[in-house]
Amino acid sequence: MAADPNQMKAADFAKVSEIDFVTQFNKGIKVLQEILGITRKVEKVPGQVIKTYKVTGTLESGEVAEGETIPLSKYKTEVAGLFELTVKKWRKQTTLEAINDKGYEQAVTDTDDRMINDIQGGIRKDFFESMATGTGEASGEGLQGALAQTWGQLKVLFEDYDVADSDFLYMVNPLDIAGYLEKKDVTVQTAFGMTYVESFLSLYNVLVHTGVPQGTVYGTAKGNLILYYANPRNADVAKAFDFTTDATGYVGVHHETTYDNLTTDTVAICGMALYAELIDRIVKGTIEDPR
Numbered sequence: 001m002a003a004d005p006n007q008m009k010a011a012d013f014a015k016v017s018e019i020d021f022v023t024q025f026n027k028g029i030k031v032l033q034e035i036l037g038i039t040r041k042v043e044k045v046p047g048q049v050i051k052t053y054k055v056t057g058t059l060e061s062g063e064v065a066e067g068e069t070i071p072l073s074k075y076k077t078e079v080a081g082l083f084e085l086t087v088k089k090w091r092k093q094t095t096l097e098a099i100n101d102k103g104y105e106q107a108v109t110d111t112d113d114r115m116i117n118d119i120q121g122g123i124r125k126d127f128f129e130s131m132a133t134g135t136g137e138a139s140g141e142g143l144q145g146a147l148a149q150t151w152g153q154l155k156v157l158f159e160d161y162d163v164a165d166s167d168f169l170y171m172v173n174p175l176d177i178a179g180y181l182e183k184k185d186v187t188v189q190t191a192f193g194m195t196y197v198e199s200f201l202s203l204y205n206v207l208v209h210t211g212v213p214q215g216t217v218y219g220t221a222k223g224n225l226i227l228y229y230a231n232p233r234n235a236d237v238a239k240a241f242d243f244t245t246d247a248t249g250y251v252g253v254h255h256e257t258t259y260d261n262l263t264t265d266t267v268a269i270c271g272m273a274l275y276a277e278l279i280d281r282i283v284k285g286t287i288e289d290p291r
Contacts, residue, residue: 017109018244020255025116029250031191036169037222044230049084052279067225087230087271090115098260105110112266120193123272130275131218132173136283141290143176148203150219150285157281163221171207171218217285224281230271
């Protein structure tokens with residue numbers, strides 16, 4: 001008897017799992033983009049490297065006597081650092097025995113979810129490490145004082161960029177803000193494994209994560225952040241590998257069943273970096289003990 005053409009087969013389950021993997025991964029990225037207002041997304045092209053910059057220069061006096069030559073103010077943008085985006089690769093293997101014992105959902109899908117969390121964790125780690133390279137400095141008593149001084153330094157650094165206070169972003173360690181949150185009625189959002197507090201103390205938009213060292217505040221403008229990524233769907237990669245992805249192109253995944261050892265592999269690739277383009281527009285604030 002011929003098999004029903006609508007019967008679900010192993011390959012169908014694998015494709016559904018791949019789509020779910022991509023959807024779950026990109027959902028966190030999309031929410032993060034929305035709450036942080038990230039609009040600068042750059043897709044990597046072959047041979048391209050990431051450059052971070054700093055701006056140097058001096059504004060000459062505008063007091064010029066009649067008929068005198070106006071002095072030239074000279075500014076230049078210098079490359080502060082170079083790095084190439086690395087496409088990272090991961091593979092997880094599930095055996096027939098694990099699926100038979102725990103079921104497909106727990107043995108494959110649940111462990112895929114954990115794999116997603118770990119991949120996202122690596123991206124978060126790299127992001128906060130890049131913020132630590134900022135050159136601006138501030139300090140203040142307690143968290144509120146450090147945020148205020150960081151805000152002051154940001155106002156100076158971005159005074160010519162027409163950046164509103166609501167477009168500044170601050171980052172703190174959970175242990176530094178927990179005492180304030182238990183006393184205040186605030187609304188928090190969670191995205192990509194990070195907590196976002198809008199209008200903290202009626203002024204500051206704060207990203208909360210352990211990637212920020214305790215006792216430290218990072219601050220910059222949202223417009224200074226860039227999401228840089230390698231798309232698994234680009235023409236050259238797609239010629240050689242069959243990855244499931246979506247319109248964003250942030251992550252690719254493929255499930256492959258091997259019958260000689262009765263296992264199914266989850267293979268994922270992702271090349272992504274969230275970073276600040278101008279490192280001299282990042283302020284690192286120090287929280288001083290008020291006692």
